[in-house]
Amino acid sequence: MNKTVLKTKELLDLFLDCERLTLPEMVARLRMPKTSVYRMAQSLVALGFLQKQGDQYELGLSLLTFGALVAERLDIRRVALPVMERLKEETKEAVNLVIRDGDEALYIEKVETSEPVRVYTKVGRRAPLYAGACPRVLLAFMDEVDRERYLEQVELVKIAKCTVTDKQVLRRLVEEGRNQGYTVSCSELENYSAAVAVPIFNHEGAAVAGLSVAGPEPRFSPDDVVRIVPLLKQAAMDISRELGFQGKG
Amino acid sequence: MNKTVLKTKELLDLFLDCERLTLPEMVARLRMPKTSVYRMAQSLVALGFLQKQGDQYELGLSLLTFGALVAERLDIRRVALPVMERLKEETKEAVNLVIRDGDEALYIEKVETSEPVRVYTKVGRRAPLYAGACPRVLLAFMDEVDRERYLEQVELVKIAKCTVTDKQVLRRLVEEGRNQGYTVSCSELENYSAAVAVPIFNHEGAAVAGLSVAGPEPRFSPDDVVRIVPLLKQAAMDISRELGFQGKG
DNA sequence: CTCCTTGTTCCGAATATCGGAATGATAATT
DNA sequence: AATTATCATTCCGATATTCGGAACAAGGAG
Structure with a gap:
């Protein structure tokens, strides 16, 4: 080297x-x-x-x-963008697209609502895999060997007021996320922001990206989550299908 | 080195x-x-x-x-974006913001119309200073020493069907641009695309950026240009003022 | 005027790079 | 199955490059 x-x-x-x-x-x-x-x-x-x-x-x-070139060449962005627009209209919240780069989550696209609510995310921004709905959904759907290795060696650093810093809790949340097929987070990356996220699968059935709906915490009550999850799952499935995914989700 | x-x-x-x-x-x-x-x-x-x-x-x-970080830190983008949105509404055409990086023009922001017309520009894209309205307006308003050095050593390469490849013609266009305070181009960077551009000045009176309205050639007749130029100049002046420009333009 | 701090240049020592050649791995061809 | 070809990767000794302390230059502050 x-x-x-x-x-x-x-x-x-x-x-x-x-x-x-x-x-x-x-x-x-x-x-x-x-x-x-x-x-x-x-x-x-x-x-x-x-x-x-x-x-x-x-x-x-x-x-x-160089950065613009990389963005241009990520074809999942092209595929996802129209679906993300639709999801934004359906939910009236910001929508984010995140991929995994090594042991980090990377925001590669976002669609904002007109209201100028501060959100943590910016395209190009990175977050650890343990914090936030979208990063954690990527973690939940990583293959088991990688996930275990990650969970063993990761150090949980507090980023916002509710960042998960207990490994036991993290493991439980990750398990839950995988079983339910979605993850929720509140104030983990930025105070007073919440998000719901689901995985996107490619033709090999690997979870290559996460799709999330994000906004201010008060708009993400359990009822809201119940309303949002089906919309989110449908959108993610639409994108997955375009990437050649055959499974049932 | x-x-x-x-x-x-x-x-x-x-x-x-x-x-x-x-x-x-x-x-x-x-x-x-x-x-x-x-x-x-x-x-x-x-x-x-x-x-x-x-x-x-x-x-x-x-x-x-890294690319996203650079974009985020360019404050002229922040200042220009709302004005660009307004200009897009007024003209119903795409609006571009370009700065000079050495001897190249660099597109740093754009606002698109809803109609999916193909335009050459993408954020992060580069063009030579001699081709296209926006790049050439930067050239026209470069300080004289730099501009002369550039004009002497530049090699004019044909990019699209009407790229200027004659140095005499280029010099004339540059002079015209500086006198009129705006430049026009048709099919210089991409066939069947046209644009009108004006300079943006900073607090020192230096032309630090170019602002352009761009779209398909048929919509840029001389009459259209006459209609667009005042709107463009006003927008550029609004941005220049926010950057601390005191002059009259 | 002197003492800091900072940007830049020099130069000899040392070491990290260089690249040809060998090796391993895989696929294609006879 | 043996052979050839292509490509990725490793090795190693020569040497060109980098390294970094020291010196120099240029302000600025006290």
């Missing part, structure tokens, strides 16, 4: 948390010699992955181009 | 044109030793910038995360 490239990525990763950083700030965080950091930053600027604004560095515009 | 990083970027750049590539294909294009390409690809996979699907490589999902 290429050591230089790995170090360079470490530098780039700093910008996930910080919008702008000066050279000394990067040096402090990376605990690497100033010269090395200086050179890496120079290289990244040359590539367009970083750019310099005065004495601050920030992420570069090349990343926008 | 870091040679390893530069080579690695070359590899990544292959994926701008190709969705998927195998190792031998990459080797052929890069004309580098197989081992080197192999190692670089491995590293990029480790970073999440590439991923392997069977024996093919494709762009990785980390790029989506």
Whole structure:
């Protein structure tokens, strides 16, 4: 493995948390010699992955181009988008599409309601698999070996006021989710936000994505959930069918 | 400058044109030793910038995360979006927001009409500064030194049926654009598409972005242009004002 | 004026990369 | 079944590259 490239990525990763950083700030965080950091930053600027604004560095515009290309090439998005629009109309809530990337959940599409309610999700955003309805539905439908490995080694960090931090509770929720075919979350990723999620299957029957309806907590009473779940399941099945899924769900 | 990083970027750049590539294909294009390409690809996979699907490589999902972050942090987008929505309603055409990244134009936001007319633009897409209304308006309002340097060294490549390929003609169009305060293009980037564009200025009076109205060629007769230009100029001025622009436009 | 801090350049040492060749694995062909 | 071909992956020694401490330059603050 290429050591230089790995170090360079470490530098780039700093910008996930910080919008702008000066050279000394990067040096402090990376605990690497100033010269090395200086050179890496120079290289990244040359590539367009970083750019310099005065004495601050920030992420570069090349990343926008690459990111857009990736989004464009994810065909599940194309398939899902019209169904998501329909689901939004039916539920009057925001709809999210999430896939798994390694041990993280990644939001790849969303459809918003007109009302400007703050929601946690943004396309490109990541969340751990244990927190939130959509991530957890992905976890629930992972294959057993992977899921066990994940559950063993994961550390549950509190993100919002009701993030699950007890492994026993998590295991129970995951089991429940798999049996019921849907998951619910309240204030796990962002306070006062709730969501219901179901899995989407591909032609091999693997759960390749999660579909969720999300909004402010007061609109997700048990009654609301009962109303939403069938709509959600139907939408997910429509998408799964288009991906070649043959099973019954 | 870091040679390893530069080579690695070359590899990544292959994926701008190709969705998927195998190792031998990459080797052929890069004309580098197989081992080197192999190692670089491995590293990029480790970073999440590439991923392997069977024996093919494709762009990785980390790029989506970084790309979304860059988009989120471009505050001109936030400022422009509501104005762009309004302009779309007024003109019933797609509206694009473009900035300059080095010697290229970069589409950073767009608002579409409901009618599913094919347009060239996608967020993250790039175009040369000489082709298309929006790119050329950026060129027209670049500072003179940069613009001259660009015009001297640029090679005009035909992209669609009416791409300007004569430097004299380009110079004339650029001059016109600067004098009139707007530019028009027909079938320069994509056949049968037309656009009108105006500049957006920041607090320093620099033209930091271009705003365009775009649609199918038949809807952009000289009369239409006369109707659209004032609306476009007003919208651009609204955005410029929010960015702190004091001038008269 | 002096003391920090920060950005940038230099250069010799060391090490990480390089790439040819070998190996393993798989599929296609005779 | 044996053979050939293609591709992915591993090995290893030579060497080109990176590394990082130190020095230098340029402000800014006290």
